[in-house]
Amino acid sequence: MGRFGGDGWGGVVSPILMPRVVKRYTNRKLYDTATSRYPSLDDVAVFVRAGEEVQVLDNVSGDDLTSVTLAQIILEDERRKKSFVSIPLLEDLVRGGGDAIVDATRQATEVIDDFRSKAEQRVNDLVAEGVSRRDAFMGVIDSSRTRLDNLQKQIDDGVRDSIDRFRDATGIGAELEKLEAGLREVEGRIRSLLLQEEAAEQAKEAADSRPENAAGPEEASLKAEPENAEAGKADPGHAESASTEPPTN
Numbered sequence: 001m002g003r004f005g006g007d008g009w010g011g012v013v014s015p016i017l018m019p020r021v022v023k024r025y026t027n028r029k030l031y032d033t034a035t036s037r038y039p040s041l042d043d044v045a046v047f048v049r050a051g052e053e054v055q056v057l058d059n060v061s062g063d064d065l066t067s068v069t070l071a072q073i074i075l076e077d078e079r080r081k082k083s084f085v086s087i088p089l090l091e092d093l094v095r096g097g098g099d100a101i102v103d104a105t106r107q108a109t110e111v112i113d114d115f116r117s118k119a120e121q122r123v124n125d126l127v128a129e130g131v132s133r134r135d136a137f138m139g140v141i142d143s144s145r146t147r148l149d150n151l152q153k154q155i156d157d158g159v160r161d162s163i164d165r166f167r168d169a170t171g172i173g174a175e176l177e178k179l180e181a182g183l184r185e186v187e188g189r190i191r192s193l194l195l196q197e198e199a200a201e202q203a204k205e206a207a208d209s210r211p212e213n214a215a216g217p218e219e220a221s222l223k224a225e226p227e228n229a230e231a232g233k234a235d236p237g238h239a240e241s242a243s244t245e246p247p248t249n
Helices: 041-049 066-079 087-096 100-129 134-161 163-209 217-233 236-244
Strands: 020-024 030-032 054-058
Touching: 030 041, 041 054, 041 066, 054 066
Parallel strands: 020 054
Antiparallel strands: 020 030
């Protein structure tokens, strides 16, 4: 049906503008289903300011993340001093909230800090112990990604219930970005270790595949002498003719 409504009988009725559906993935990347492109938060802000109705949905669960996304847009504009929200409105948002969202954001921040320190310590322990098992390293990465996704969902749920504490959510978002950067660094270190391990295994296999009884130059010369002696015995006629030949004057 597109983004406009119809009467279902081929007739034309007054156009009904459908909301622009934008999906958000676990890595917080946005996908515009209307244009099949990946917009930024600034692009979504342009849609809204142009009068379009935008609906942001979680790509996996289908949950409505519109309020979370709009709150993030406000946060970005506040941070860049491009705010279109008045200070009185921001004050009303802060006053209207309860203590639940404050506790949720504080607990989420504490969990992020604790998880990040434990993940870094685990990787350092593996490297220090010289552990080269692929499953051990990949287990750290998979566990980290799962915890990160769960933390993101927890934050989304809290902000969706009350966007009045979005300034606290800004700190959590920054912590998540730091955590993701740390995970990328860990993945790079793990890939480097795995490449070194594979190179060592290939070198060992190449060394094991070389024949142990390969003859050297001295062995080849010693082996050739008996063969020459045997060749002389095999041709007695040649030796006899050489001995009976009369000397020349």
